[in-house]
Amino acid sequence: MQTEFLASCISILGNDFVITKEADQYPYLIDWRQRYRGKALAVLLPQTTAEVSSLVQLCALHQVACVPQGGNTGLVLGSVPDQSGQAVVISLKRMNRVLAIDVANNTVTVQAGCLLAQVQAAAIEQHRLLPLSLASEGSCTIGGNLSTNAGGTAVLRYGNTRELCLGLEVVTAQGEIWDGLRGLRKDNTGYDLRDLFIGAEGTLGIITAAVLKLFPQPRAQITAFTALENPDAALGLLKHSQYALGPTLTAFELISDFSLQLVLKHFPQLQHPFGRSYPYYALLEMSDHESESHAIALIEQVLEQAMNDGHATDAVCATSISQSRSLWKLREHISEAQAKEGKNIKHDIAIPVSQIPRFIQVTDTELKRAFPGCQIVCFGHMGDGNLHYNVSAPVGCSDTDFILQQTSINRIVHDHAHQLKGSISAEHGLGMLKRDEIKLYKSDLELSMMRAIKVALDPQNLMNPGKVL
Template sequence: MTATQAFIAACANALGASHVLTDAHDTEPYLVDWRKRYRGEACAVLLPADTTQVAAIVRLAREHRIAIVPQGGNTGLVGGATPDASGAQAVISLKRLNRIRDVDTHNNTITVEAGVVLADIQARADGAQRLFPLSLAAEGSCTIGGNLSTNAGGTGVLRYGNTRELCLGLEVVTPQGEIWDGLRGLRKDNTGYDLRDLFIGAEGTLGIITAAVMKLHPAPVAEVTALAGLASPHAALDFLSLAQHHAGALLTGFELMSDFSMRLVGKHFPQLRYPFGEPHAQTVLLELSDSESAEHARALFERLMEEALEKGIVENAVVAENLAQSQAFWGLREHIPLAQAEEGLNIKHDIAVPISSIGRFIEETDAIIAKTVPGVRMVTFGHLGDGNLHYNVQAPEGVDAKRFLDEFQTPINALVYDQVHRHRGSISAEHGIGQLKVDEAMHYKSPVEVRLMQTIKAALDPDNLMNPGKVVRWNGTPAKENIA
């Protein structure tokens, strides 16, 4: 019996044979990433029921030297939860760890297992008259373990922060198969190294998150949404400053959408009507969450819009009159990726630059790319309030999209990432590194930063069995120099 066969047999004994999948038909959904960009192979897909079983699997993997790939809802965009093509790795799906363990309304926390779907946490919080503010397009299928592992952002980052800021404590299975119980719902704990932050954003390369204590917030009394048309991203930055001055912490959403983004949505989803009679170079969707009343929020919005129009910052604006109109405004934003998919293959970038640099970054980079590929169409949208842009490049009209990607993806990526680096930004803002961007991450990080990451990986996972090949390049030997 080979080591792999012995590992599979031991897992079947630990989990029950029905929770160890080896048949190709059964394993297929776990081997392909959401964008179908990556397809791997696995010796088995394992479905543990609780943290103790996860720890048992990890100990068996270490004993038999089997690399493991943790997986949540499999909605990631960078191949971080997809095994390699060797067929030697095992996928650990955490979808059976789907219990909400506790809701503490006095402490404003909810304790959840890693496989709980994000929308279910939102609903449970709402039932307790609380708000769990993490919100993103995949919330009906993504899981909180994946959100934590990639430090997901979403539309509420401006007010509430990334997933990291929403987490107070973790339960983690270490690479040695031990269980670290850090499920402390504390806002203050100054007793040494912050181990929690090591695992958030690590994409399962340092350990497997099995449960978390997450912050809840008071449910807002009213949410009011508006759209504004502007002449440039520079005007959008001025509008953001004005909105923050007027609304302060009530400003929970501030989304930037380019003219072509809106035209693309109108082309493929004509039922989502753009509310302005003429196009605008940029459209901003902003939302206020008010703890007082809808009337208070609308009055604040009206004062903000009046000043923005008087100063010439905003060209046109409309405030949602009801919930249906608010949902329609958000529909314009949320359908941009779907419209892109309908239009054809495109080159995607999930980047961040300092907020003050966004206008310059867009203008400079648009010009460089247009010179490189005349006629290219830019689909720029994102969370302006935290500097996160989805800076996507669509093929020129009439050009075969696949041929465009084959020819230009590598040089355009280099152009964009060089610009990001020049503006002291990040090549990944909320999607993670996975296997898609690991080489670029190693290239753009300083030698010191790379060595520090490799040192942490070597210290916690010396056998390099935890999701190898993701986030950081490391061959299992002590880091001595930058590998880029």
């Protein structure tokens, strides 16, 4: 049966795009952090939506599960197969064309395998902005961004990927092609099918193309780095900045001093903005459509007032693109610096913005009591309530021994997030890693409604099985 199935795949794609040798499959089977490796019957690389459709129909006929994959940059094992070796990976990396840009409608239509950076560049060529911005933008794909409802640094101003998407093309679990590539901002004609597939992590169908919103390119983007005494001061600075800057405030990132010290240790070419340490920092960015001088004057007023009010202890404002990039690198390199330091237990949580100082205080205290000497790498998108609250081993404790404490550490972090009406996954999704953990925090009713949708759209349970639910 497998021989017949693979022969049919080759007849659809050609021999070069059906990968069966384990050594050649490796990049598609290993997760981004290289801690888990699945197995696959084959890796399939279609180039057209019609080919995806034919492959899914073939999978349905032969009862073969399929795992959709974009850039494979996820952190929750959502884009890799399990270890049964019975599923196929359908990689969309060859479906990488920008199909159309409608400047007047401020939209771009792209295939799902386009790299995020590629679409950003296409927008810039038309003096437009695709505001989705992630540290992995050079390797993550639009299909993956949509399937996980990716967030990033500009959610405060522009929203998650869901808010940036107007239409989709999807291959259903039955292999049918739904053409919903409509660039409409108003379409009140029944259920919003688009939203079912965004954030579903490939468990309901395979996103093959999308219509995304574009925005006018701002005339100036100004970056500032501020020193803070504590997260309460960060909350005060955020409130003041939102009041003074309104929608021009596009990013507000919180960074603990320990996070910054890791970056400076492992990336010595970067410099400390102040030459001395403070407990916390905030990275702000504003976009202005008037002029650079207007933007600089505004943000300098905000920073001066913040220091007068005691919200900020010190502040620097980038005066060039290179300085701005250097400040952003201090934020963007945190995850990589932490990986260089050793294994860590990651958390991608969402909390109401007003509760972030309380969460940090209470959770820090309990973790340090339960695991003396543990080191907390706290950073993230404070402007939209998303913290990357990671925990590293105490000095002298082996990574292996520390990782054994993951369940207990997760319980403390996730329980506190839940108690504050938060979420255990803000932007990474559930995948395989958190599919059981979520049962502790979602109601039976919520889970049963999710299962009903899954059964209705994928009754054979062949679309990325074992993920999310």
